[in-house]
Amino acid sequence: MITVCYIGLSICCFLCLYRIGRGPTAPDRTVAIDILGIVVVGFCGLMSLATGKDFYFVIALAWAVLSWIGTMALAKFLEGRGFDE
Amino acid sequence: MSEIIGYILIIVGVLFDIFGCIGLVRFPDVYNRLQASTKCVTLGTILLLLGVAVISGISASAAKAIICAVFILVTSPTAAHAIAKGAHASGVKLWDKSVVDKYAEEKTMENSE
Numbered sequence: 001m002i003t004v005c006y007i008g009l010s011i012c013c014f015l016c017l018y019r020i021g022r023g024p025t026a027p028d029r030t031v032a033i034d035i036l037g038i039v040v041v042g043f044c045g046l047m048s049l050a051t052g053k054d055f056y057f058v059i060a061l062a063w064a065v066l067s068w069i070g071t072m073a074l075a076k077f078l079e080g081r082g083f084d085e
Numbered sequence: 086m087s088e089i090i091g092y093i094l095i096i097v098g099v100l101f102d103i104f105g106c107i108g109l110v111r112f113p114d115v116y117n118r119l120q121a122s123t124k125c126v127t128l129g130t131i132l133l134l135l136g137v138a139v140i141s142g143i144s145a146s147a148a149k150a151i152i153c154a155v156f157i158l159v160t161s162p163t164a165a166h167a168i169a170k171g172a173h174a175s176g177v178k179l180w181d182k183s184v185v186d187k188y189a190e191e192k193t194m195e196n197s198e
Contacts, residue, residue, distance in 0.1 A: 001092060005133075008099040012126075015106035019118075027115045027172035034164050035109055035122050038157060039102060042130040045137045045150055046095070057149035064153060068160040071168065078171035 002050045009046065012039045030074045037067025087139055094136030101129030114180035115172050123165040130157055 016039065019032040044060035047053075105125025112118045134154040138147040173188055 012106040071164040075167035075171040079174045
């Protein structure tokens with residue numbers, strides 16, 4: 001059962017990586033980075049369930065905080081910059 | 086009993102994650118991608134963490150899972166709004182078949198006044 005969930009979340013990660021590599025504009029990549037961070041938090045929760053260890057949730061919380069701060073910084077960076085399209 | 090409920094929550098959450106990431110790949114526009122992926126993936130990950138909390142019962146890991154879920158519930162919409170505003174300010178065009186752009190209309194009205 002948990003293996004199926006691992007495979008599903010891995011598919012999510014690869015779709016996000018596809019969008020990070022392919023995305024035509026910078027906001028596309030920023031969205032994909034945000035989504036990848038949230039998916040990895042879910043992955044850490046699933047690993048905690050599979051192994052019975054507790055510390056994976058600490059990793060998940062730290063990852064969520066860092067992903068959020070990075071996304072906000074990238075969004076503010078985008079706001080102050082113009083594209084010549 | 087609680088294991089069955091927890092696994093149902095986890096599977097529904099993973100399905101929401103997959104649908105959100107398919108939307109991230111398939112939609113044509115930054116704003117459509119943001120709309121599709123942020124909501125679906127937030128709900129899916131919160132359901133997954135609640136499923137883990139239900140399976141582990143009353144324990145420290147359940148409390149940590151609920152803290153993670155609340156944190157994601159608070160931070161994900163803020164990040165989405167910031168990205169949308171940044172994308173609009175940096176001049177990313179809307180899709181050709183988009184119908185309305187209220188934010189640009191509001192900006193032009195403020196500038197004319």
